[in-house]
Amino acid sequence: MKNLLLLGDSIRKGYDSFVKEKLAGRADVYFSEDNGRFAQYTLRMLSNWKGELSLPGIHVVHWNNGLWDVLHQAVGDAGADGETLGETMTPVNVPTRRFDKEPLTPPDMYRSMIFRVAVRIKQLFPRAEVVFATSTPVIEEQATWAYRSNREIEEYNAIAREVLAPLGIRINELGRFAAERCATLHQDWVHYTDEGSRLLADEIIGFLEKEDLL
Amino acid sequence: MKNILLLGDSIRMGYDSYVKEKLANRANVYFSEDNGRFAQYTLRTLSDWKKQLSWPEIQLVHWNNGLWDCMHLNSCIAGCPPEKAGETFSPANVPGGLHFDEDPLTPPEIYRYMLVRVLTRIRQLFPGAEVVFATTTHVIEEMAQGAYRSNAEIESYNCVARETLIPLGVRINELGYFAMQKCRHLHPEGDWVHYNAEGNSLLASEIVDFLEKESLI
Numbered sequence: 182m183k184n185l186l187l188l189g190d191s192i193r194k195g196y197d198s199f200v201k202e203k204l205a206g207r208a209d210v211y212f213s214e215d216n217g218r219f220a221q222y223t224l225r226m227l228s229n230w231k232g233e234l235s236l237p238g239i240h241v242v243h244w245n246n247g248l249w250d251v252l253h254q255a256v257g258d259a260g261a262d263g264e265t266l267g268e269t270m271t272p273v274n275v276p277t278r279r280f281d282k283e284p285l286t287p288p289d290m291y292r293s294m295i296f297r298v299a300v301r302i303k304q305l306f307p308r309a310e311v312v313f314a315t316s317t318p319v320i321e322e323q324a325t326w327a328y329r330s331n332r333e334i335e336e337y338n339a340i341a342r343e344v345l346a347p348l349g350i351r352i353n354e355l356g357r358f359a360a361e362r363c364a365t366l367h368q369d370w371v372h373y374t375d376e377g378s379r380l381l382a383d384e385i386i387g388f389l390e391k392e393d394l395l
Numbered sequence: 396m397k398n399i400l401l402l403g404d405s406i407r408m409g410y411d412s413y414v415k416e417k418l419a420n421r422a423n424v425y426f427s428e429d430n431g432r433f434a435q436y437t438l439r440t441l442s443d444w445k446k447q448l449s450w451p452e453i454q455l456v457h458w459n460n461g462l463w464d465c466m467h468l469n470s471c472i473a474g475c476p477p478e479k480a481g482e483t484f485s486p487a488n489v490p491g492g493l494h495f496d497e498d499p500l501t502p503p504e505i506y507r508y509m510l511v512r513v514l515t516r517i518r519q520l521f522p523g524a525e526v527v528f529a530t531t532t533h534v535i536e537e538m539a540q541g542a543y544r545s546n547a548e549i550e551s552y553n554c555v556a557r558e559t560l561i562p563l564g565v566r567i568n569e570l571g572y573f574a575m576q577k578c579r580h581l582h583p584e585g586d587w588v589h590y591n592a593e594g595n596s597l598l599a600s601e602i603v604d605f606l607e608k609e610s611l612i
Contacts (some may be wrong), residue, residue, distance in 0.1 A: 218564055221435050225500055228468065228541075253444065256519045267515035283512070290505055297498070300481035326442075394590055 183395060184237050187212040188223060188305065189245035192317055192381070195373055199382035208395055211236055219249035219286055220294035224301055231305050239306040241394050243353070243385060246295060247316030247337045248371065249288035254326045255279065272328055274321055280328040292340050299348055312395055313345050313355035314385070317363070323370035353388045355381065397612055398451050400521065401426040402437060403459035406532055406598075409590055414597030421499055422612050425450050433463035433501055434509035441516050454523040455611050457568070457602060460513065461531030462588065464501035465552045467543045470494045486545065488537045494601055495543040507555050525530050529602070530571035533579070538587035568605045574598065 185208050187197050194216060200212035213230040217223045223246050256266050256279050268282035286294065295313075302311055315338040318331045334356065342352055359373070359381065365376030373381065389395045399422050401411050409432060415424035427444040431437045437460050444450075461591045482497035501509065510528075517526055530553040533546045549571065557567055574590070581594030590598065606612045 219435065221500070225433065225463070225468070249439070254439070254516075258430065266519060267512075278544065281512075285435070287508075293502075297481075297496075301468075304481065370396075 183208045183240040184250070185241045185243065185389075186236065186239045186309070187243050188227070188302075189217045189243075190248050191216055191372060192248065193217065194383040195378040196385065199375075199379050200385055203382055203386055204395070206232075207265045207332065208241075209237075211239070217246060219252075220246040220291060220298055221286065222249075224294055224298050227298070227301050228305060239309045241312065241389065242302050242309045243312045243314060243389075244298070244302065245314040245316060245355070245358075246298065247291075247334065247341065248319075248329065249293055250284060250291050250294075251316070251329050251333045251337050252285045253280035253283070254285070255326050256281055267362045270328075272321065272324070272330065275324050275328060278325065278328070280324075281283065284333065290338060291337055292344055295341055296344050296348075299345055299350060310392075312353050312388070312392070312394070313341055313350050314353045315341065316372075317356050317359040317371075317381075320367060320370040334366060351392055353385065355384060355388075359383045396420075397422045397454040398522075399455045399457065399606075399612070400450060401457050401527065402441070402517075403431050403457075404462050405430055405589060406462065407431065407459060409595040410598040410602065413596050414602055415605050418597055418612065422455075423451075425453070431460060433611045434460040434506060434513055435501070436463075438487050438509060438513050439482050439517055441513070442520060445520050453524045455525050455606070456521055457529060457606075458509070458513070458517065459529040459531060459570070460586070461506075461549065461552050461556065462534075462544065464506050464509075465499045465531070465544055465548045467495035467497075467499055469541050469543070470496050486536065486539070486543055489539050489543060490537065491540075493540065493543070495539075499548065502551065503555055506552060507559050509587060510556060510559050511563070514560060515555045526565045527568050527605070527609075527611070528556055528565050529568045531558065532571045532574040532588075532590075532598075535587040537581060538585075544588075566609060568602065570598065570601060570605075573601045577601075 187193055197212040204210055256269055271279050271281040316334050319329045333359045363373055363377040366374050368374045409424040418424055419449055447484055483494040485492055485495055531549050534544045578590055578594040581590050583591045
């Protein structure tokens with residue numbers, strides 16, 4: 182049986198136990214209880230998680246970072262005065278709030294960090310096939326404490342394809358699948374209901390089967 | 396009494412309770428139990444800490460990020476073959492031929508950028524607070540294993556911090572310089588980064604002295 186490692190943020194935390202359940206008897210599925218957050222966080226923590234989980238030889242790594250990276254945090258909630266706010270933005274479809282103009286991880290930094298995470302995965306799991314899952318879309322107008330735009334999510338997904346495909350990493354278009362099949366299955370503006378997370382797990386297994394990775 | 400917020404990594408976690416103790420009845424000292432880690436981590440998490448800990452209005456923020464940023468993680472800890480190792484280097488003074496990432500966790504230009512963003516966030520969340528940045532403390536390079544840091548690089552990161560933050564009105568507490576002079580023999584046995592109780596108490600005294608000298612308490 183193959184050993185499969187799932188890496189990623191709270192979207193991964195939504196589907197990880199469903200993937201494990203659906204692959205019972207076919208593959209052993211591993212994941213950390215820690216949230217993989219943004220790319221630099223995963224870069225720093227991956228070797229720690231490997232040690233903490235006492236992982237066996239891993240054959241497939243299914244990984245995403247992106248939703249934390251494209252995040253624009255809200256500013257001004259604390260009543261900051263104008264001169265300390267820094268550069269902000271107010272999206273037309275979220276007119277009552279101000280957010281950081283810059284995402285948490287600007288695009289060039291995202292590009293360099295996902296490359297470095299890919300190298301780290303290959304260092305720590307040298308025989309593993311690596312799959313990158315694209316980031317899933319959000320309901321922009323429900324943003325409150327932070328904002329993400331679907332246009333930017335798509336830009337970050339394009340960066341991931343550009344950087345990772347030439348390294349031999351397979352791209353699972355999970356974001357596209359979620360846009361088509363899970364748009365009505367949100368429990369909030371980002372995450373999915375159990376029904377949505379189960380569908381994502383099915384898509385992941387379908388992808389791994391199609392790619393002959395199970 | 397003023398409300399002081401301490402931000403930073405495990406060096407801060409070493410001295411925070413000593414600062415609180417030394418300032419008892421003179422200032423209220425606040426800090427998170429979470430490690431501030433690297434600059435981008437502090438940027439992302441600071442508003443969460445503020446919410447979770449219900450801090451009152453803060454008059455002074457004493458902050459550091461740097462030791463996680465300039466860290467080169469060990470590349471071959473998993474025994475991976477060299478072709479998987481990416482770009483690595485082996486410092487001459489670290490025994491055992493260990494390979495470390497060529498790039499630090501946060502390259503210098505990203506560190507520069509993130510410091511400005513953390514400062515902006517501090518000023519958003521604690522408007523009106525004076526901000527002090529403490530320089531990063533040195534390490535015992537040749538004891539590096541799971542990761543490597545060089546004192547030359549720590550000093551270059553401290554230069555980046557001074558260059559970036561002084562023009563923005565941040566006061567610099569040369570804690571790294573103080574630790575090099577006064578605390579270099581005060582590391583716990585087997586530890587290349589952190590300080591023992593005596594060292595942490597000295598760092599806390601230096602911080603209190605700096606705040607007094609700057610008339611911030």
